[in-house]
Amino acid sequence: MRELSIHRVFDAPRELVFRAWTRPEHLTQWYGPVGTHTPLDTISVDVRAGGTWRACMINNETGEEYPTGGEFREVVEPERLVFTWGEPGGTAVGLVTVTFEDLGAKTAMNFLLTELPDDPGLFRGVSEGWSSAFDRLTELLEGR
């Protein structure tokens, strides 16, 4: 039960979705929650088992930086990625397993975050910020 599981279907072929997960020029477009951005020059991805990755999110409002990073454990192009997720070079918060299922023109993505320690704390402040950014977005959308 100690896991977060998210399922999404994207209107794009599997190879493209896999590239979007593994290439900096794509990651800069989407990595990080609403209310943050992740500049291209903060992203490095060495896509192979044992390779490391890092990406630094920046809060759009406060400019606060949230460095993230980890190590790839498994890379099976274009089906599966397993990597640690946490502070670059620091303690991992969890293990991410993403699988991509080929549905022709569409791709089903299964995202699983597991092996979270009892009290991560690491991202507590950050995710509270994200939650509030999310709330603001909801307000904006509902206010329309």
Next chain:
Amino acid sequence: MADQLSTTFAALADPTRRAILARLADGEATVTELAEPFRMSLPAVSKHLKVLEKAGLIVRGRSAQWRPCRLDGRPLADVSEWIERYRPFWEGSFDRLDEHLREIMKGDRDA
């Protein structure tokens, strides 16, 4: 000290105990009332209730004869907060990924 979250997870791992909690979410009940839908013996239900009580998920009345059970949602809130903390991060990212992929696909079709 036993880690509270682990105790809560262990208590929640059993489907009967989750069903008991779901029943108690509607209001307090006696052991007999709780046993009814499960076709279980009273001692078997009592065993489950003990686990739930230890995990702090239920509170039992002091009246010796009835000892009605009541749900205590606080440990559940901890569990949910602990896991859900990361959801906004990824759901938000995936909304943007979806948008990003749509843009690319649109460009491909236009080209």
